[in-house]
Amino acid sequence: MTTIRIPPVLRENTGGSRTVEVTGSTVSEALDDLFGKHPALRDRVTEDGELSRFINVYVNDRDVRYREGLETAVGADDTIILMPAMAGGSR
Amino acid sequence: MSTAVAPASDLIAAIGNTPMVELRRLAPHDGVRLYAKLEGNNPTGSVKDRVARAMIESAITDGSLVPGQTILEPSSGNTGISLAMIGSRLGHPVRIVMPDNTTPEREQILRLFGAEIVFSPGAEGSNGAIRLAQGLADADPSVFMPYQYGNEANPRVHFETTGPEILAQVPDVDVFVAGLGTGGTLTGVGQYLKRERPGVRIVAAEPLPGEQVQGLRSLEDGFIPPVLDESVLDDKFLVNNRDAVIGLRRLLRDEGIFAGLSCGAAIAVAVRVAREMETGSVVVLLADGGWKYLSADLWNRDLDELEDELEGSLLW
Numbered sequence: 001m002t003t004i005r006i007p008p009v010l011r012e013n014t015g016g017s018r019t020v021e022v023t024g025s026t027v028s029e030a031l032d033d034l035f036g037k038h039p040a041l042r043d044r045v046t047e048d049g050e051l052s053r054f055i056n057v058y059v060n061d062r063d064v065r066y067r068e069g070l071e072t073a074v075g076a077d078d079t080i081i082l083m084p085a086m087a088g089g090s091r
Numbered sequence: 092m093s094t095a096v097a098p099a100s101d102l103i104a105a106i107g108n109t110p111m112v113e114l115r116r117l118a119p120h121d122g123v124r125l126y127a128k129l130e131g132n133n134p135t136g137s138v139k140d141r142v143a144r145a146m147i148e149s150a151i152t153d154g155s156l157v158p159g160q161t162i163l164e165p166s167s168g169n170t171g172i173s174l175a176m177i178g179s180r181l182g183h184p185v186r187i188v189m190p191d192n193t194t195p196e197r198e199q200i201l202r203l204f205g206a207e208i209v210f211s212p213g214a215e216g217s218n219g220a221i222r223l224a225q226g227l228a229d230a231d232p233s234v235f236m237p238y239q240y241g242n243e244a245n246p247r248v249h250f251e252t253t254g255p256e257i258l259a260q261v262p263d264v265d266v267f268v269a270g271l272g273t274g275g276t277l278t279g280v281g282q283y284l285k286r287e288r289p290g291v292r293i294v295a296a297e298p299l300p301g302e303q304v305q306g307l308r309s310l311e312d313g314f315i316p317p318v319l320d321e322s323v324l325d326d327k328f329l330v331n332n333r334d335a336v337i338g339l340r341r342l343l344r345d346e347g348i349f350a351g352l353s354c355g356a357a358i359a360v361a362v363r364v365a366r367e368m369e370t371g372s373v374v375v376l377l378a379d380g381g382w383k384y385l386s387a388d389l390w391n392r393d394l395d396e397l398e399d400e401l402e403g404s405l406l407w
Contacts, residue, residue, distance in 0.1 A: 053315065056297075056329075063297075063327035081329060083299070085315050 002030050004080045013040040022080075027057060028070040030080055045082065056083045103180055106133055106140040107252050111260035111374070116345040119362055122370040126261050127358075128253075131350060131380030135176045135200075136169075138253075138378045139239075142275055143173035145248035146237035147181070156235045161186060163234040165224035167217055168197040169379055170239050175204035186234070188224040190216065196383040216300060218314055240273050241317040249279025257374055258287055265371035268361040270353040270378055271295040271327070274319025280376070281323035295327040296360040298335070298353070328363065330356035332401040336389050338362075339381075343390060351379035352389065 001021040006014050014020060020037060024030035035042040045055050050070075057064045058081040064072040074080060099105035109132045118125040130138035150156035161184040164174055171187035178185035185206040189197065192213030201208055209227070211220040221240065228236040239245050257264060257280060267284055269276045281293035315321075330338075332352075339355030342348040354377040361375035381389075389397065 056327075058329050061299075061329045061331075063329070065321075066324060066326045081299075083329065 001076060002074050002078050002080060004030065004034055004082065007083055009084055010041065010044060010082065013044060014038045025073060025075075026070065027059065027064055027072045027074055027080065030074055031057075031070070054085045056085055057081070058083065101180065102134050103144055103177055106144050108256065109133060111257070112346075112348075114346050114358075117341060117358065117362060119366040123365040123368050124372045125361060125365055126264075126372065126374045127346075127348065128257060128260075128374060128376045129348070130376060130378050131354075133173075135172045136380045136382060137173065137351075138276060138376065139169035139173040140176075141248045141252060142239055142245045142273075143170055143177050143237070145244040146239065146242050147174070147177050147183075149242075149244040150235060150237065156183070158182065159184075161234045163224060163228055163231075163236045164188070164239065165211075165217070165220040166239070167193050167220065168383060171206065172197065172200050172204070174237070175201050175206035178206070179204045186227075188220045188227065190220050194383055194386050196386060200383070221314070239275065239318075240314075243318065245273060245275035246279035246282070246318050246320070249276050250283045251279075253376070254280040254283025254287075257376075258284065261372055261374050263372050264288065264291060264374050266292045266294060266361075266364055266368070266373045267376070268294045268296060268357055268364060268373065269376040270357050271297045271319075272316075272353070274316045276376060276378075278318060278320040278323055282320065285323065292325040292364075293323050294360060294364055295324050296353075296356045297327055297329050298356060299329045299331040326364070328360045330359050333394060333398045334359045336394065336397060336401075339389055342377075343381075348377065349381040350377050351381055351384055353378050355389075 001023060004020045004022055006018055006020060020034055022030045022033035024033050045052055051057060059072055059074055059078055110129045111126050112129060114125045114127055133140040147156065159182060162174055162178050163186045164171060165188040167190055171189060175185045186209060187201055187206050188209045188211055190213045191210040198208060211223040224236065228234055267280055271277060277293060277295055284291045335352050335356035338359035339350060339352060342350050342354060342358055357375050357377060361373050365373045
């Protein structure tokens with residue numbers, strides 16, 4: 001099972017869960033499994049089937065936008081992190 | 092051979108032209124050369140001296156900042172300190188909006204330079220400081236807000252100074268790594284290096300903020316800095332506080348470099364990228380020195396204890 005970490009701002013849609021275990025061999029399949037378990041997340045994380053610009057998705061800490069996007073491969077031991085875009089460090 | 096340069100006319104003129112050093116012990120293998128650009132060697136100790144100077148000079152040139160006018164800016168530290176120094180030199184009062192959960196050194200230094208501090212709720216993170224500063228600026232049109240997140244002088248100064256310095260110091264640079272904050276460094280250096288050296292890769296190290304300081308009431312509060320040109324990035328890594336601290340300690344132990352927390356994150360990413368390369372040169376920009384983090388004692392304390400504490404504070 002792949003672990004997806006849910007940021008606090010999205011936990012109202014997961015019944016408060018911080019992590020959700022999913023199956024799938026790509027980010028897209030893993031997210032589909034997540035949306036199957038928590039349907040309200042789909043509209044918050046995607047727009048017209050694409051990732052919302054205000055959500056970043058990381059596989060093992062690497063942003064998938066600069067890899068193969070939603071087709072980025074994931075394995076059973078991988079961790080997917082969903083993070084809202086926000087003003088970062090270095091101010 | 093002497094590399095001494097002529098005296099600067101003033102401290103502001105001494106900004107930039109920072110050293111580049113090779114990190115022989117941190118380089119993961121012999122095929123890759125790893126170099127660090129030491130921005131902590133700027134007059135107030137961070138890369139933000141470049142940005143603050145550029146924003147102020149461009150505002151004076153275009154008339155949006157007039158003599159004696161108050162400068163207001165949201166900043167969790169470095170930009171505020173740079174603006175406070177420059178403001179004190181040029182006769183502008185400086186007011187900085189800063190989250191209330193950073194280290195005390197920032198407040199001490201800001202006050203030394205005569206700046207006024209307005210605290211924003213720490214739980215709202217940098218986003219909260221930005222919101223509060225924008226509200227204050229809207230309510231008082233007499234102040235000038237440089238607004239580093241949206242000021243095009245920010246990436247431009249990196250295009251015009253930091254980028255050319257890096258290419259002159261490491262002409263065979265293949266990868267450039269820097270922390271992602273406003274996006275100014277990555278955008279400006281990235282655009283310059285890509286123009287001069289096609290094929291160069293630009294890699295961002297992004298902080299994973301503690302859950303208590305994510306500062307979002309809803310997803311729509313999300314914030315992408317207007318100055319960030321995402322098309323210039325080739326890769327982006329999230330770095331948690333623990334890995335940033337480990338990187339910070341390795342910089343000191345292996346290379347003698349006393350640096351700030353974002354530098355620990357940047358070096359962690361630089362080493363990860365270098366490990367995946369067979370040959371080539373990696374340049375990492377180290378944004379500040381360690382002085383402002385001394386009270387947090389990032390170098391000696393137990394990592395687990397530190398990790399819990401960093402979860403609720405905003406250090407970079």
